[in-house]
Amino acid sequence: MLQKFNPKNEDIRVYVKDGIYHRSEAKVSVFDSVVQGGDAVWEGLRIYRDGIFMLDRHLSRLMDSAHAMAFIDIPGKAEITKKLFATLNANEMYDEVHVRLTLTRGEKITSGMDPRLNQSGPSLIILPEWKPLVYDNNSGITVITSGIRRNSPAYLDSKIHHNNLINNILAKIQANHAHADAGLMLDQNGFAAELNGSNIFTIKNGVVYTPFADACLHGITRGHVIELCGEMGLRIEEKNLSLTEIYSADEMFCTGTWGELTPVVSVDGREIMNKQDDKVLPLIQGAFTKSVKNHLTSIDKEVRL
């Protein structure tokens, strides 16, 4: 599924570094660290009616990522929240919105890798777009296994939500060539890690499984699904999942802020076939939808920059 340009986004306003600009004027410097080396961290947020989903968890992960990358002068949660509210207010965006929140290390005094060349920053970018859920969560998506491995902590820790997305992009290119919606990335031992942009779960004989968060992003949606399964009395286990276990699952789904919970209907041409009388995923999807209102931070509509 290829997202299309949404004409509603033609005149959006974006916070970049020091102010809010029309999208045509919203730019970073060629000396910015994100241009020089993908040296930035990011979060995807979703706005439901008048509220931001799990804002505190997203900001905590952003801070942890920035700290792990040894950013200096990381803005606090209150400051980022104020700028986020101001940007949403400037666009009057209060529902069906996705925000890409990026914190770059900032501008360098000359090109190069060394963070000591950063004598100002970090730079905050708040890009809100009208974006309904990106997948059809009834019909689901198809997946192929990519030849590109997901990062292990031995190379580049997937716990840092950074902008070096090349391996995920290469996996997506492989999926595109195979006419599949997403690439399943394995860890260094050949177990499933996650899709190129979302976490995965399987369901087999009523038990819900998800890979250990060793070589995948510790997704906020993933974490919430684990909590919900616990509350629903479903058995949920983190485990190494081989491809054979994936192919023979009764149900499979992926999770992420921009798509919520999406069924995976086939992997490498193997249909994910439910051998049970009932489906479990619709129950988890229902619990997720019901829970959203309990995890929203209200947007203060008075805040301006």
Ligand SMILES: Cc1ncc(COP(=O)(O)O)c(C=O)c1O
């Ligand atoms: C590689 C990857 N996995 C999983 C996710 C889903 O994470 P979350 O549920 O926090 O949106 C994302 C989202 O950015 C991602 O980039």
